Amino acid sequence: MDRIDAAARELRDADVAAALTGAGVSAPSGVPPFRGEGGIWSEYDPDAFDVWRFRRTPGEFWTDWLDLRADLLDADTEPNAAHRALADLSAAGHLDALLTQNIDGLHGDAASGVSADANEIVELHGNVRRAACRNCGRTTAADDAHERAESGDLPPRCDVCDGALKPDAVLFGEQLPRGALASAHEHAHASDAFLVAGSSLTVEPAASLPAAAADGGATLVVVNLDETPLDERADYVFREDVTEVLPALRDALGE
Ligand SMILES: [Zn+2]
Structure with a gap:
């Protein structure tokens, strides 16, 4: 057979x-894959995308994240x-x-x-199509968070509690x-x-x-x-x- x-x-x-x-x-x-030749980590510094940087400087994290996210996926994927x-x-x-x-x-x-x-x-x-509030845990569509970040709202914040939104993907340093x-x-x-x-x-x-x-x-x-x-x-x-x-x-x- x-x-x-x-x-x-x-x-x-x-x-x-x-x-x-x-x-x-x-x-x-x-x-693109994250690892290996031509992967995301051959283009970007993984240290810029760990959870400690997000906690320290969420606005700067988001600026870099928008670049990475655009290389990962676009609207036509x-x-x-x-x-x-x-x-x-x-x-x-x-x-x-x-x-x-x-x-x-x-x-x-x-x-x-x-x-x-x-x-x-x-x-x-996780899933980069979502963003999650670090404070209350509420998740929201990432597109909305991206639009706000792109228009200078850094970091984008939760509608409910005003906590910083984080891409709902597991970062280095996270469980x-x-x-x-x-x-x-x-x-x-x-x-x-x-x-x-x-x-x-x-x-x-x-x-x-x-x-x-x-x-x-x-x-x-x-x-x-x-x-x-x-x-x-x-x-x-x-x-x-x-x-x-x-x-x-x-x-x-x-x-
Ligand atoms: Zn919240």
Whole structure:
């Protein structure tokens, strides 16, 4: 049997299946990775984007953030075939949760194009489409905060309590959102099939989630252009383009 068909059946036959995605899934949409050659951190100083700088000088932080954000995403950035395939697999009930390291919100865009009741998307590092008040925790659409910051309102402030707004992405020096992390671990432990797409699995917690799934007996499917530390433990490894393999998995299930 074809390896694609075999891997697709593992997803279909699993009682619980989850996927973990990283920068490699957003790259075909033109979103640069943070790490590696040509990545955001080869262009920007990571120290300018840590939580301590935000606390000390939120206005200066926001000025630099607007530049970084513009390089990361623009208004035309759209989900690609890999996002759409994952959204289709979720909508068809073949994926119970989509765990992502990405902060671009493109999984949400793809899901909203497919079904109103798409399965859970767990954003481990937050989402730059939102801003959150450091004081009261209220979240708001980032576009609004960006407009205010661009017009010189630095830092943009919460409508309710006047606290400084922060991009709702995890900065250096910040903990990952506790709820998302707990949910990701629960899904990994419960999975019978676990799909990794576009992640090199070198950054925690991404590295340990598929390992936890495999420890629990899950079938592990890895789709990534480069080698990952989990390849040896994986049942299926596709060192191919996510925009080809993920649609092929979906198509193999007739979804
Ligand atoms: Zn507030």
